[in-house]
């Protein structure tokens with residue numbers, strides 16, 4: 178009898194409608210471009226050229242987007258079919274953190290505890306917490322967690338809890354067991370100690386209880402900074418020795434702050450992960466690796482079993498490099514005003530890519546086969562020191578002298594010089610989106626990947642809670658995407674050659690994200706400036722080409738809307754997402770482009786700016802209420818505020834114009850666009866003129882907007 182299946186792949190019902198719509202819509206695109214070419218030949222001028230370029234880019238982005246729509250799939254998994262005799266592989270869990278103030282240590286603690294309590298053989302798990310902030314505050318928090326874990330793990334397992342992240346558990350209306358009050362007290366007092374230490378900025382001596390701790394903290398000497406310090410590696414729990422209060426084994430728990438030197442480039446998160454790959458190779462070398470950002474706590478103790486349904490399936494393809502779970506966020510406000518959920522990139526599109534070769538890697542919530550980080554399925558790349566290779570078996574205990582000395586050596590900041598790390602082995606360097614780029618390179622090497630999206634989110638993380646945080650995040654992404662565009666092995670050169678063409682299209686679509694800046698900016702300003710001068714630039718209402726525009730606009734929007742709603746989204750959230758798409762287009766993508774050029778010219782830039790995971794109470798409240806938070810005077814707001822103002826002036830002028838002088842037929846499309854712009858800009862007007870709180874648009878930005886927008890209006894009157 179065949180073994181019960183571990184997973185099933187199902188095509189989504191929208192596959193055929195998607196394909197049919199593809200044919201219809203592409204026809205419309207081609208005819209519009211043909212129409213454009215004729216116009217351009219007849220009257221070659223800057224306006225028709227701009228519109229042509231804008232539509233050409235829209236068309237390119239739409240066509241490449243169809244890669245996501247050709248074969249979307251869903252995966253069902255049956256962890257119950259993993260038998261008792263299943264021999265589970267050992268698993269190394271990497272948790273990355275980089276800044277104790279943007280990423281509060283209690284967040285890291287909660288993530289670590291939620292994973293330690295997985296329904297997975299505990300003695301087979303090893304957690305490595307990487308602290309790129311090199312902060313004793315984080316180390317202190319993890320030490321506290323290691324003590325509390327002995328109670329928490331026993332409590333979770335005895336009572337078969339589903340919420341195993343203590344903060345989330347105690348925040349809900351949870352069940353009470355005889356020991357609940359005691360465990361809760363312990364948690365609260367740990368939290369208080371950790372938060373006190375963070376507030377104080379150092380660990381007071383009365384909190385350092387034993388000699389070993391004392392020795393570890395003594396590494397933080399006067400010259401120790403987060404950019405310059407020796408390796409700090411501390412084993413906080415050792416599986417063979419430490420037990421929980423019920424006598425069950427604990428997982429290994431290791432804190433590591435890799436060596437840093439201001440003269441050696443550390444490659445941000447990719448560098449941290451490569452250190453983790455090596456340190457864990459020296460200590461445990463488990464065949465499975467789970468990567469997590471510090472804010473992504475586990476929301477389901479069965480998750481590793483779901484991942485194993487793929488990694489342990491001997492009947493399936495053994496080329497599975499990673500099983501990616503979606504990034505899902507908790508604490509989003511009701512209508513998700515900043516579209517921090519990124520439903521398309523984290524939930525909808527990966528399912529589309531899964532049907533044509535596999536989802537991209539999104540940095541967190543991903544179960545890797547360690548072997549996949551060392552060359553293609555049939556071409557193993559062994560690192561310089563074979564002890565770091567995926568086939569090496571560690572024999573000594575993790576605290577043995579040899580193991581620790583190798584671990585220290587491979588965490589050194591000069592270890593990678595002239596090695597294959599970052600190029601052929603491990604996470605790939607050269608971009609701020611190491612996750613996306615590395616996943617792409619693995620797929621090009623012949624690996625496949627799996628997207629697993631269970632009903633109950635596997636992980637929950639934090640999304641940005643102010644507009645500026647979101648813009649900085651997407652600016653960093655767009656710089657990363659541009660770097661990929663200019664790298665030798667990119668989706669157009671390498672991808673189209675070796676991947677399923679639809680998968681290559683998906684990657685191409687993404688790396689061109691920053692180019693959205695061009696058509697969106699053109700459409701946000703040009704028709705409106707023309708309208709301001711009563712100059713018609715689109716076909717008349719009675720002209721059939723007008724219907725073509727209407728069809729293209731509503732066709733794209735409607736399909737996008739349907740996809741969003743089918744994936745469980747609400748109308749308001751969809752509306753906010755299309756607004757954020759415009760905002761990112763005219764702001765962070767354009768600025769990302771500028772900063773990318775500066776960086777290429779060798780000028781200092783902001784680098785990998787870690788996303789804030791906390792805001793003060795005031796901002797938190799505004800976020801909760803769904804009020805836009807501008808607050809700081811950032812130039813990134815200027816295109817936004819100028820766009821809003823110009824759309825408003827153009828709309829008012831346009832309405833007056835058609836009311837008094839007629840011409841509605843000629844100006845209809847422009848009036849529509851300006852109206853659309855104004856509706857989208859309502860929160861901007863509010864923040865400029867009506868609000869008094871600290872999240873409003875700063876006066877300097879409003880003044881600069883008035884000056885620049887007047888200049889632009891004046892200049893337009895010279896052109897039209």
Ligand SMILES: O=c1ccn([C@@H]2O[C@H](COP(=O)(O)OP(=O)(O)O[C@H]3O[C@H](CO)[C@@H](O)[C@H](O)[C@H]3O)[C@@H](O)[C@H]2O)c(=O)[nH]1
Pocket residue numbers: 273274275276280307309444445446449469470471472504539540541609610611612650653654657785786787788789
């Ligand atoms: O020098 C660094 C910088 C960052 N990080 C860690 O990287 C993670 C992601 O950083 P975050 O600021 O949260 O970035 P996001 O934009 O929210 O992250 C998305 O985009 C990143 C790539 O830009 C991916 O690494 C992430 O997994 C993905 O969630 C965090 O755990 C950080 O602690 C480091 O370890 N070292």
Ligand SMILES: [Mn+2]
Pocket residue numbers: 470472639788
């Ligand atoms: Mn993040």
